[in-house]
Amino acid sequence: SKENGSNSYQFYTEDMHKRALERLEIENCLRKALEKCELSIVYQPRFNIRTGYIVGAEALVRWNHPVLGSISPSVFIPIAEETGIIHDIGKWVLYNACKQTYYWYNNVDTDFQISVNISAIQFQRDDLVDIVKKVLSDTGLKPTMLELEVTENTIMQKTEKTLNNIKELKEIGVKISIDDFGTGFSSLSYMKEFHFDNLKIDKSFIQDIGVSYSNESIISAIISMAHSMGMTVVAEGVETEYQLDFLITRNCDEVQGYLFSTPLTAEEFMFNYLCNDKI
Ligand code: C2E
Ligand code: CA
Ligand code: CA
Ligand code: CA
Numbered sequence: 383s384k385e386n387g388s389n390s391y392q393f394y395t396e397d398m399h400k401r402a403l404e405r406l407e408i409e410n411c412l413r414k415a416l417e418k419c420e421l422s423i424v425y426q427p428r429f430n431i432r433t434g435y436i437v438g439a440e441a442l443v444r445w446n447h448p449v450l451g452s453i454s455p456s457v458f459i460p461i462a463e464e465t466g467i468i469h470d471i472g473k474w475v476l477y478n479a480c481k482q483t484y485y486w487y488n489n490v491d492t493d494f495q496i497s498v499n500i501s502a503i504q505f506q507r508d509d510l511v512d513i514v515k516k517v518l519s520d521t522g523l524k525p526t527m528l529e530l531e532v533t534e535n536t537i538m539q540k541t542e543k544t545l546n547n548i549k550e551l552k553e554i555g556v557k558i559s560i561d562d563f564g565t566g567f568s569s570l571s572y573m574k575e576f577h578f579d580n581l582k583i584d585k586s587f588i589q590d591i592g593v594s595y596s597n598e599s600i601i602s603a604i605i606s607m608a609h610s611m612g613m614t615v616v617a618e619g620v621e622t623e624y625q626l627d628f629l630i631t632r633n634c635d636e637v638q639g640y641l642f643s644t645p646l647t648a649e650e651f652m653f654n655y656l657c658n659d660k661i
Contacts (some may be wrong), residue, residue, distance in 0.1 A: 383655040405461065409473035409579055411447055412458055412467055421445055423478055424645035427655055428497070428616060428638040431630055436655050438529065440638065441479035442645050443471065447478040463501050472504050473513055480528060482648050487523075489656040495557060502536040505544045511551060518554075524553035529580065532558060534566030537576055548576055559616070563604065570607045580636075581608045585619020588639070591628045602632050609633070 385511060415421055425439040426620030445453045462468040476498050483496040504510055519524055530551065536544060537560070548558055559580035560573065564587050575647065583604055590597035601617075608615050617629050 390426055392412075408450070408453065408458060409461055409465055409467075411443075411450065412462060412465075413565045415445055415447070416470055419445055421471065421474065422647070423475060423482070424647055425479075425482075425651040426638055426645040427643050427651070429642060431617075431626075431637050435637055437493065438497060439651065440499075440531070440645075441475060441498040442499070443475050463503055464504075468501050468503060469507070472501060473517075475499075476514070477517050477521065477530070477583055479525040480517050483525045483527060484521045486652065486656055487527075489652070495521075495527055497531050497559065499531045500536075502533065502539065502544075505532065505536050505547050506539075506541065508543070510547050511554075514551060514556060515554065526557065527556035529559055531561040531582065533561045533570055534563060537573070538566055538568055541661065545576070552577065564600065570604070570611065574611060578613055581613045582616045582617055582618050583634075585639070588617050588619045588629075589621070590626055591625045598628070601629075601634075605632050605634055 386599060422444045423441050425441060425446075426434050428438045428440065429435065432439050433533040443455055443459075445458055446456070447453060459468070459579055462471050479496050479498050483494070486494075500510075514528075514530075517523075518528065532548070537548075552558060557579040558576070559582055560576070560578045561582045563581050564584045581604070583601060587597050587601050587604075591601070592598075605615050614635045616636040616638060617625075617634050618638045620626055620629065620637045620641050621640060625639075626637065643654070
């Protein structure tokens with residue numbers, strides 16, 4: 383048909399079809415990505431805002447497919463979660479990040495922490511604590527050097543399993559932080575019973591510093607309430623000096639973002655930070 387409406391309809395369905403195929407292709411490739419060694423881990427340093435010293439790093443998974451190229455975790459992690467592939471990917475990231483950190487152990491302070499992202503559905507499983515314990519004993523890493531980042535939607539479900547998993551992990555000394563804080567709907571009082579060690583303010587708020595006065599007030603409120611609940615506050619996605627200065631005046635504890643460093647390969651990370659650990 384020559385009608386615009388039907389042309390755009392056809393375009394729309396073709397586009398949807400193409401996207402469905404792409405998704406299926408990603409899903410099929412993702413299943414093989416682990417055995418084909420296409421996954422890797424990059425490390426983004428995190429710093430004490432006052433001293434400037436490095437306090438840890440966040441492990442972030444990367445996927446480089448020989449044909450599809452580099453695929454962002456924000457694309458493949460949701461697919462991995464829907465298909466359950468996340469359980470194997472999650473274990474792989476945890477093991478390799480801990481092994482790498484143990485290897486760095488002699489070059490870092492004992493309070494250095496490696497942060498690993500854990501999906502909500504990994505928290506729904508009975509074997510999470512056993513997996514973490516086994517990774518720690520296999521790699522030799524001290525539990526206090528491992529921090530697990532859980533997103534707000536993980537705790538929104540507040541199932542007994544999630545609560546128990548968090549409690550048991552804390553009992554063996556593993557640190558737990560709440561990631562992307564501010565994007566969900568949980569109140570700070572709701573979070574009290576989880577006893578998180580750290581709170582990471584979502585980067586969407588940090589990007590609003592100097593732009594949205596109301597979001598600046600929210601950041602200040604989050605920091606003071608988190609402190610009153612005994613949590614350390616980390617700002618993620620810090621890109622400018624202006625944002626850093628604001629966060630210093632509001633008593634934020636730690637920072638992470640492109641202003642300091644993008645995520646780095648293990649080699650780059652070691653070269654840049656573990657020989658000379660000041661910003
Ligand atoms: P996230 O946990 O919130 O990780 C922070 C993201 O912000 C990372 O994106 C990081 O590269 C990016 N980032 C760091 N500094 C800046 C900055 O200054 N500005 C901006 N605009 N971005 C910055 P990345 O690596 O693409 O990861 C995206 C998301 O994928 C992560 O968000 C996390 O939710 C998920 N993810 C990554 N690795 C894993 C993993 O091993 N397991 C699970 N379950 N999820 C993962
Ligand atoms: Ca994270
Ligand atoms: Ca985050
Ligand atoms: Ca995020």
